[in-house]
Amino acid sequence: MQQIKIGSDSVPALGMGTWHMGEGGSAKTNQEIASLRYGLDHGLTVIDTAEMYGEGAAERVVGQAIKGRDRRQIYLISKFYPWHATAQLIRQSLAQSLVRLGTDYLDLYLLHWRGTTPLAETIATLAQLQQEGRIRAYGVSNFDTDDLAEACNVPGGAGIVANEVLYNVAARGIEYDLIPAQQQKGITLIGYSPYGSGDGRAIRVPAALQGLAADKGITVHQLLLAWVLRSGNVLSIPKASSIEHMQANIDAAAVQLTSADCALIDQFFPAPTLKVPLAEI
Ligand SMILES: NC(=O)c1ccc[n+]([C@@H]2O[C@H](COP(=O)([O-])OP(=O)(O)OC[C@H]3O[C@@H](n4cnc5c(N)ncnc54)[C@H](OP(=O)(O)O)[C@@H]3O)[C@@H](O)[C@H]2O)c1
Numbered sequence: 001m002q003q004i005k006i007g008s009d010s011v012p013a014l015g016m017g018t019w020h021m022g023e024g025g026s027a028k029t030n031q032e033i034a035s036l037r038y039g040l041d042h043g044l045t046v047i048d049t050a051e052m053y054g055e056g057a058a059e060r061v062v063g064q065a066i067k068g069r070d071r072r073q074i075y076l077i078s079k080f081y082p083w084h085a086t087a088q089l090i091r092q093s094l095a096q097s098l099v100r101l102g103t104d105y106l107d108l109y110l111l112h113w114r115g116t117t118p119l120a121e122t123i124a125t126l127a128q129l130q131q132e133g134r135i136r137a138y139g140v141s142n143f144d145t146d147d148l149a150e151a152c153n154v155p156g157g158a159g160i161v162a163n164e165v166l167y168n169v170a171a172r173g174i175e176y177d178l179i180p181a182q183q184q185k186g187i188t189l190i191g192y193s194p195y196g197s198g199d200g201r202a203i204r205v206p207a208a209l210q211g212l213a214a215d216k217g218i219t220v221h222q223l224l225l226a227w228v229l230r231s232g233n234v235l236s237i238p239k240a241s242s243i244e245h246m247q248a249n250i251d252a253a254a255v256q257l258t259s260a261d262c263a264l265i266d267q268f269f270p271a272p273t274l275k276v277p278l279a280e281i
Contacts, residue, residue: 006161056096094134171279
């Protein structure tokens with residue numbers, strides 16, 4: 001599988017999302033745990049979660065999924081609420097996330113979106129937590145170009161290794177300026193919701209692209225995911241609650257799109273030609 005750099009780490013370009021996991025009954029939760037374990041068994045070592053997801057429920061699911069495994073083989077990302085972005089509250093959030101996850105460190109800790117706490121306070125605290133070994137790296141999420149530039153300029157800002165933002169065929173605005181800005185700074189793009197979130201059918205895929213998927217012998221979802229992964233510069237983190245979906249996503253990571261395939265997709269989902277404010281879910 002294609003690898004991608006986050007700071008000094010190298011991880012697979014396909015990771016596993018967890019939003020809404022742990023919010024169903026025990027049968028659903030067991031299915032989600034089995035799906036994550038299947039992903040881990042098949043080389044998907046990156047798991048993305050957050051204190052927000054089910055108010056800790058998703059982190060508990062992840063904790064179950066990774067229990068008994070070699071922690072060093074797993075790359076765990078979590079996020080804290082912007083109203084927990086103060087020096088004191090980040091520590092509290094982190095401590096609670098670590099308990100739910102059953103681990104004593106995170107590989108990457110992100111500010112979920114920008115709030116009112118000064119970035120200097122948040123970033124300095126993250127840098128301190130990194131020094132203490134509680135997190136291996138830190139970054140932000142849902143930061144557009146200006147916010148990211150500001151964050152990079154506060155003390156500790158040079159340590160930001162990733163920005164996690166919405167990226168799929170129907171949300172390409174970041175190609176105009178955010179992706180180039182991140183590449184220039186060496187900040188990894190983590191692209192969330194490759195299927196547009198919700199029940200995974202939020203993106204209306206025209207018949208021509210359904211035909212393209214059929215011609216290639218893949219599903220429409222696999223076409224959408226292969227498209228996000230096409231450059232090799234994005235870590236995509238679809239959420240799959242079943243082994244069937246997890247395997248389909250793993251298979252999609254091996255699909256190569258030709259320039260003709262991409263040109264056809266561009267006809268229906270064009271690249272931006274001017275600045276588009278960052279879209280969020
Ligand atoms: N930083 C942020 O602000 C932010 C915001 C949104 C999301 N995220 C992260 O990104 C992750 C992914 O985004 P998302 O969960 O919003 O949406 P998504 O991954 O775009 O879509 C998830 C939906 O697609 C379905 N699905 C997954 N694989 C499929 C396949 N191969 N074929 C058909 N359907 C498939 C899932 O069904 P099943 O569940 O039934 O498998 C689910 O209904 C989240 O879980 C979260 O970790 C971060």
